[in-house]
Amino acid sequence: MTRAPLLLVGAGGLAREVLAAIRLGDRWDPVGLLDDRPSLAGSVIDRVPVLGGTDLVHEHPNAKVVVCVANAHRPTGRREVVRKLGLPASRYGTVVHPHASVAHGVVLGEGTVLLAGVVITAPQEVGAHVLAMPHVLLTHDDSVGDFVTLAGRATLAGAVRVEDSAYLGSACAVREGVTIGAEAVIGMGAVVLDDVPAGETWVGLPARKLVSAAVPRLEAL
Known part of the structure; x- marks a missing residue:
């Protein structure tokens, strides 16, 4: 089988994980990494060259592209x-690790990545540019929007809705029927029992909105 050329945008740790997944399959040939950090140009990461900045994507019109960017402090980063x-x-x-278990009838949006041990138990649509890190679990009737990040071992019970650009931290669990709003961030190990409004950060067991400590005002002397 002839492998298709693939460019990875972003040359950090996530790109290394995606490269490892690609090499276990027979679909993609990673031809290069693109990253706007000048210090990385010309370097080699896991035997793949960093060709230069992201503007070079237009010089490889025959290569497919996957964006390898994820950061809980910037949940909209991949979208940007x-x-x-x-x-x-x-x-x-799309990149699907050969050790992911994806039910027949699941539809993956463009640019989506499923790493090792991801399980999707029933037919459903997963949005574009979604990242599911190792051992993520999606169950029946879930809805995952575009640009969502699901960190390792994040678990969704049935009929959970995750809206665009939300970030779900490692080992969090979301109760059935709950909605996670757009650009919301769920902390590591959180247990989410209620709907999370868009843009909020929730942490804890059970999860509650994270309220930043007020900075005391310094009066002029």
Whole structure:
């Protein structure tokens, strides 16, 4: 089987994990990494060269693209990179680790990545540019929007709705029927029993909104 060329945007740890997944399959040939940090240009990461900045994506029109960017402090980061690239949806590939278990009938949006041990138990649609890290579990009737990040061992019970650009931290669990709003962040190990409004950060067991400590005002002397 002839492997198709693939460019990875972002040259950090996530790109290394995606490269490892690709090498266990027979679909993709990683031809290069793109990263806007000048210090990385010309370096080699796990036997794949960093070709230069993200503007070079247009010089490889025959290569599919996967964006390898994820950060809990910036849940919209992957979306921003995709918008900057300005590519049509057809330019993006999907990466599914051979040890992921995906039910027949699941539809994955463009640019989505499923790493080792991900399980999707029933037919459903998963959005574009979604990242599911190792051992994520999606069950029946879940709905995962575009640009969602599911960190390792995040678990969704049935009929959970996760809206665009939400970030679910490692080992969190979400009760059935709950909605996680757009750009919300769920902390590591949190147990979410109630709907989380858009843009809020929830942590703890049970999870509650994280309220930043007020900074005391310093009166002028």
